[in-house]
Amino acid sequence: MGRTRAFLPHASIMLEASEATVCFPAVRDASGNRHSGPRSRSPSDSVSQLAHEVDEEPYRPATIEDRDWSGIDATGKHLCKHGNAPERLVVFDGLNTGRRFYGCAKKEGNNCGVVEWVDNEWPYALKNSLTKLWDLYKEAKAGIIRDNLANEEKISKLEAEIKMVQEKYNQHIQLTKDFCESVQKSVHKENYRKIMMDVDEENIPLDAADKMINLEKENFDLKKKVEVAEEVAAELKKEKKKLEYNLHDLWKVGEENKMKLKMMKAILEE
Known part of the structure; x- marks a missing residue:
């Protein structure tokens, strides 16, 4: 009948169809006498041990x-x-x-x-130090991840605010442009009407003079509104610039955290 032989550390196992023999190295008891360990084991126990050795994850x-x-x-x-x-x-x-x-x-x-x-x-002391060092590394890495997530949230909010400010800025610019074009058209239209009337200034009735005064006043008010709109646009531009600076500062913080992580990794590699 065929025989299967398998070797394990500190023991030899011989399996046959009818019996299994396990040989252990000789050991000494407390008094120093030399004797051998157990000499026999059931076939099922030996097969179970071999299966465990084979299935063990490397x-x-x-x-x-x-x-x-x-x-x-x-x-x-x-x-x-x-x-x-x-x-x-x-x-x-x-x-x-x-x-x-x-x-x-x-x-x-x-x-x-x-x-x-x-x-x-x-040695145990070195293992203990390595455990503490890797715990610190993992804690620092987790902290950096939390900081990055918080910074990403802040950056998202700032980007949304910048987008909103940019949209408002563009709207004010367009309104100002439309307003200026409207004023310019009104002035040209009024000048053309005066030329076509070709009326002597001496014969201009008082109500026409009042209308001219009112027109000049309206032009002055429109000019003031244009100036106010331009000031608002300039203020929005400053606010946008401020948000961009804040975004840059957050990016610098993220880069510093990455450098700290790299330094810790370099220390571990040494």
Whole structure:
């Protein structure tokens, strides 16, 4: 009958159709006597353990570029589960930050993760420091995201206000233009009427003189209204400029937050 052999760390498992034998390394008890561990296990327990080993998700940490530790390992001493040469990589985040390892070089599909660690596991003190540092990093990043969202909301409001001011400004400009054209047409029309009448000033009746006075007064009032409209347009232009400055200040704050995040990332990479 055929026999299947599988190897696990610190133990060897031999499975047959009728029995399963598990061999453990010898250990010493509290008195120092040498003895071996349990010698047998049911076939179902061994198969369950093997299934767990097979189904376990491979560890694929985020990595960072390192000029001193990069590229494919061509020595042939290390192979991934696909039978291919692994890649030299360095962990970027988490408790293993900065730790070197050989990892599966497969970019797409089923990447089998870490093949073998080069550096030993970091000491507890270093892991504790890394945990605190990454917590600070995540907190700062979340704060920057919140600030960016708040700034985006402010920017949206300012852009809406600028748009409204621009529309009002354009409306006042158009009204002023239409008003000036109307006044100009009225003046030309009145001058043409006077020329066509060709009446001597001495024979102009008093009511006609009153009409001329009223016309001049209306022209003066219209001129004042034009000046007021121009002042309003100038004020709206200043307000628009002020909103643009505020928008620029918010943009600068966003850029400063990005620089802070980059500086923190650079510290972590060191």
